[in-house]
Each structure stands twice: as C-alpha cells, then as structure tokens.
Amino acid sequence: MAEAGILSPSAVRGERILVVGPAWVGDMVMAQSLFMVLRRRDPEAVIDVIGPKWSTPILERMPEVREALTLDVGHGDVELAARWRLGRSLKGRYDRAIVLPRSWKSALVPFAAGVPHRTGFVGEQRYVLLNDRRQRNRTVLDQTVKRFVALGVPVEESAPLAQVPHPHLTLDAANQRRLREAYSLTRPLIGLMPGAEYGPAKQWPLTYFRRVAQQMVARGHQVIVLGGEKDRPAGDTISDALEGVVNLCGRTSLADAVDLLGSCEQVVTNDSGLMHVAAAVGTRLQAIYGSSSPRYTPPLTAHADIHWLELSCSPCFERTCPLGHTNCLNQLDPGRIIAHLAPET
Numbered sequence: 001m002a003e004a005g006i007l008s009p010s011a012v013r014g015e016r017i018l019v020v021g022p023a024w025v026g027d028m029v030m031a032q033s034l035f036m037v038l039r040r041r042d043p044e045a046v047i048d049v050i051g052p053k054w055s056t057p058i059l060e061r062m063p064e065v066r067e068a069l070t071l072d073v074g075h076g077d078v079e080l081a082a083r084w085r086l087g088r089s090l091k092g093r094y095d096r097a098i099v100l101p102r103s104w105k106s107a108l109v110p111f112a113a114g115v116p117h118r119t120g121f122v123g124e125q126r127y128v129l130l131n132d133r134r135q136r137n138r139t140v141l142d143q144t145v146k147r148f149v150a151l152g153v154p155v156e157e158s159a160p161l162a163q164v165p166h167p168h169l170t171l172d173a174a175n176q177r178r179l180r181e182a183y184s185l186t187r188p189l190i191g192l193m194p195g196a197e198y199g200p201a202k203q204w205p206l207t208y209f210r211r212v213a214q215q216m217v218a219r220g221h222q223v224i225v226l227g228g229e230k231d232r233p234a235g236d237t238i239s240d241a242l243e244g245v246v247n248l249c250g251r252t253s254l255a256d257a258v259d260l261l262g263s264c265e266q267v268v269t270n271d272s273g274l275m276h277v278a279a280a281v282g283t284r285l286q287a288i289y290g291s292s293s294p295r296y297t298p299p300l301t302a303h304a305d306i307h308w309l310e311l312s313c314s315p316c317f318e319r320t321c322p323l324g325h326t327n328c329l330n331q332l333d334p335g336r337i338i339a340h341l342a343p344e345t
Contacts (some may be wrong), residue, residue, distance in 0.1 A: 014044030025273025087112025199319030
C-alpha cells in the first residue's frame with residue numbers, strides 16, 4: 001500500500017476516491033469487493049479508506065487500497081469536531097467519495113473535505129451531506145456486500161447485481177513462519193473462533209467447540225483458538241487441560257490473526273468478523289449460523305460449508321434468544337462439524 005502524500009493530485013491519472021469504511025471487521029473485509037470493482041473499472045484509480053484504528057492491519061492486506069486514514073473515535077461516538085478536522089485536512093484531494101455506513105456522522109468527513117461527488121444510501125437526513133443519494137432496495141440488494149458494491153457503480157448498473165468479486169487478503173509468509181515457531185505449531189492446524197461481537201445468539205456452545213478440539217487433536221491436528229481479549233475466557237474453556245490446543249485469544253494482533261488463519265487447513269467459526277477474514281485468505285470454513293442468516297452475510301468464498309438449522313424462529317437477528325432456548329445453536333450437534341472436518345474414509 002502506497003505511503004500517504006507521495007502522489008500529488010496532478011500526478012494521479014485515475015480517479016481519486018475516498019471511501020468511508022464500516023466499523024465492523026467483517027464488513028470491512030467485505031468492503032474489499034467494492035475496492036476490487038472500482039479498480040477493475042479504473043485500473044489507475046487511487047482508493048483511500050477512512051476507518052477505525054483497528055482496521056489498518058486489514059486494509060494493509062488489500063492491494064487495491066493506497067492509504068488507510070484513521071478516524072480515532074470510539075464505535076458509536078459522534079465526535080463531530082474530530083470528523084470535521086479530518087475532512088478539512090483532506091480538502092482538494094479527492095474526486096469522489098463513497099460512504100458505506102448509513103449514519104449522518106459518517107458522511108461529514110467527505111462533506112468537510114469538499115469532495116465534489118458524494119455517494120451513499122438515503123439515511124438519517126443526509127440530504128446536504130450527500131449529493132448522490134441512493135435508495136436501498138432490500139429485495140435486489142439482498143446482501144451487505146451487494147449494497148457496498150452498488151455504491152461504486154452508476155445507479156442504472158446497481159440493480160442487476162448478481163455476482164461480486166470475493167475479498168482476497170494477502171498473507172505474509174515470513175510472519176506465518178514466525179508465528180508457527182513462536183507457538184510451536186508443528187502439526188496441521190485447525191482454527192476455532194468461538195466469539196461473535198454481536199452477542200450470544202450467534203455463539204455456538206463452548207462445550208461443542210471443545211468436543212471438536214478433542215476430536216481433531218486425537219486425529220493428529222493441532223488446534224488454535226482465535227479471538228480478542230474478551231474471548232480469552234472462552235478460549236480457556238475450550239483449551240483447558242487439552243494437549244495440542246493453544247488459546248491465542250487476546251494474544252495476537254489482527255495482522256497475526258490473518259496470517260494464522262491462512263496457515264490453517266480448516267476453521268470452525270461463528271458468524272463473526274474473523275469468519276470473513278478466514279474466507280478472504282482462502283481457508284476452508286465450517287461456518288455456524290444461529291440468529292443471523294447466511295443469505296444476508298454469507299462467507300464470500302467457494303470453500304465453505306454452511307451449518308444453519310433454519311428453524312421456524314430463525315433468523316431473528318437478535319443479540320440474545322427472545323425465546324430463551326437458543327435451539328438454533330444448541331441443536332446443532334458437534335458430530336456434524338467433525339464429519340466435515342475429518343470425513344471417514
């Protein structure tokens with residue numbers, strides 16, 4: 001990814017595009033599909049992306065992105081002064097802006113920067129901040145990634161979107177070797193991701209993850225558990241007293257997680273941000289859905305087995321089960337996942 005400020009506006013032959021990125025890991029990964037479409041339409045386009053500080057390691061693995069611009073505010077914070085200052089610092093640098101979130105505050109930076117063409121979906125009374133306001137047709141644009149890509153093409157081309165390019169994050173082979181050595185990972189790897197930022201209605205039971213870990217170690221694999229600091233207790237529950245299972249939750253950077261997932265033969269994951277990262281590095285997925293739907297946010301890969309019971313009460317899209325039983329996850333037997341990870345011969 002190019003250094004900021006190397007190219008003056010007059011030296012750029014392609015369109016200069018500023019993208020206001022989403023605030024979630026999985027959504028930022030899916031946004032790469034938009035960046036790929038923009039570069040295919042204009043191979044000399046320059047694409048810079050505004051995102052939270054945590055997103056920089058992900059954006060650095062996207063060859064389509066020149067610069068990751070950090071908006072260092074908390075998730076959900078308004079911080080109008082900080083957004084205005086960032087926008088003014090970017091004045092004159094861009095020809096077009098694409099605003100992926102639907103909030104009013106997310107459109108403020110391109111407006112303050114004076115970007116002449118500012119595109120986004122209608123939402124939160126953004127009539128002044130955006131001058132290319134699109135209607136979000138949920139029937140046609142039935143997936144998050146399609147909505148992102150639709151904002152990068154003329155409105156007359158957005159309705160018939162059927163296929164979009166899959167994200168593809170680059171890997172650092174030297175860092176992969178370092179991580180394997182640092183954590184004594186010498187056998188074929190299976191990754192487990194028990195977390196889901198959204199809530200417990202998207203989290204498969206930890207005892208089920210532990211049964212998967214036990215079976216895969218018995219069959220000659222090593223197992224790594226990946227997630228953030230808040231997932232560390234879950235990782236402890238899965239790995240406790242199991243030789244060959246390493247709890248790395250909260251112990252690795254996001255860039256390290258990208259490379260570790262790229263080192264795995266397969267991963268077992270809830271519908272989470274790390275699921276989309278694993279899909280984007282090409283690792284085989286066993287993707288588990290509870291309260292959410294694989295029709296709306298599927299892993300963008302041809303290498304995924306989807307496990308969704310599709311009960312009459314799902315998808316409810318709730319953070320916790322409104323019926324109190326979470327059968328959409330509790331009734332998904334670990335044996336089904338194990339059969340896909342290591343089919344009997």
